[in-house]
Amino acid sequence: MHFSFETIPAFVWALITTYAIYWIKNSRLSKNEPPMVPYKIPIIGHTLNYLFNAKNFMAECRQKYGDPFNIYVFSQVMTIAGNEIAHEVFRTDVFSLSSATRDTFPLHRVLKSFDEPETIKRVVKTIREGITAKLPLYTGRMQKQLMISINKEIGDCSNPxxxxxxxxxxxxxxxxxxADILVGQKHLRPVLEKRLKDKEILDDKYEPPLDIIEYLLKNPEYETKVITDDYLNKICDFLFIIIVVSIHTTSRHLTSALYDFAGRPELWDDIYEEQVRIDKECNGELSSQHINKMVKLDSFLRESLRTIDTVGM
Known part of the structure; x- marks a missing residue:
């Protein structure tokens, strides 16, 4: 066989391609991992079976390879555990939602204060005193922003x-x-500088805006006379943590409540009739008094929140 300089690059590329296919098909597994179900197509793996034939595919894999087993879906290894051993997975000390979250969403690498023990305490205190205690004052603003988001993300539902x-x-x-409640609608530095200046000029006549920024400015821990880069980083870190936690927690609980509601059709008519009645009373503009009248919805959500739990904490 004759090799020339022209054939060497092609030969090298053939080796690289062969190795890449081998590397992709032999998914990276740690020691003592469950068996990997073989697949034929690199990168795609078992994705198509998982999306379009999941029930039969899982049953076949469990019959051939036992429980648990690994499959390759969306370019990553996924471990499947059936109901027979699921309780062992949930009870083991090896798995931790906190550590898994740090791996998939390493917020602690960006925000220095994220790992500080006092951060969560400050977040809870800020939400309790700065938002929950003033919730009736936020109701109109929240409804307005929610309607904008609902119209944008969901839109007209005349058809399913x-x-x-x-x-x-x-x-x-x-x-x-x-975001509207926590930081308002403008960039933070000029807003902070303007508020400090207005406080100095107006003194007792200063009318504080209703948001978490103002709450923090009144807090001795965040009190300042000059907006420096260090101060801005400190307050932005804290606000970012609150925003991430608020969005994640609220959306997770709403999703759970939605599935609870879908599974209880006997409650649909009663809750819907209550909403229609109150909507007529408030003429589309909710207040805290109107929300307090939603007794049936309140009872349902309380029960849904009571039963939801995060596995693996």
Whole structure:
């Protein structure tokens, strides 16, 4: 066989391609992993079977390879555990939602204060005193921003619509009112500088805006006379943590409540009739008094929130 300089690059590329296919097909597994179900198509793996024939595919895999087993879906290894051993997975100390979240969403690498023990305490205190205590004052603003988000993300539902990931849609809907309440609608530095200047000039006549920024400015821990880069980083870190936590928690609980509601058709008419009645009373503009009248919805949501739990904490 004759080799020339022209054939060497082609030969090298053939080796690289062969190795890449081998590397992709032999998914990276740690020691003591469950068996990997073989697949024929690199990169795609078992994705098509998982999407379009999941029930039969899972049953066949469980019959051949036992429980648990690994499949390759969406370019990553996924471990499947059946109901026979699921309780062992949930009870083991090896798995931790906190550590898994740090791996998939390493917020602690961006925000220095994220790992500080006092951060969560400050977040809880801020939400309790700055939002929950003033919730009636926020109701109108939240409704306005929610309607904008709902019209944008869901739109007209005169014909049925299909949503694949309710949690993702809820996150997009909730993001707007959360951002409006926490940071307002403009860039932060000029807003902070203007408020400090207005406080100095107006003194007792100063009318504080209703948002978390103003709450923090009154907090001795965040009190300042000059907006420096360090101060801006500190307050932005804290606000970012609150926003992420608020959107994630609210969308997760709303998604759970939606599935609870879908599974209880005997409650649909009663809750719907209550909403229609109150909507007529408020003429489309909710207040805290109107929300307090939603007794049936309140009872349903309380029960849904009571039963939801995060596995693996």
């Amino acid at each position: 619509k299909f949503f694949i990931t309710a949690n993702k849609d809820f996150s997009s809907i909730i993001a707007r009112p959360v």
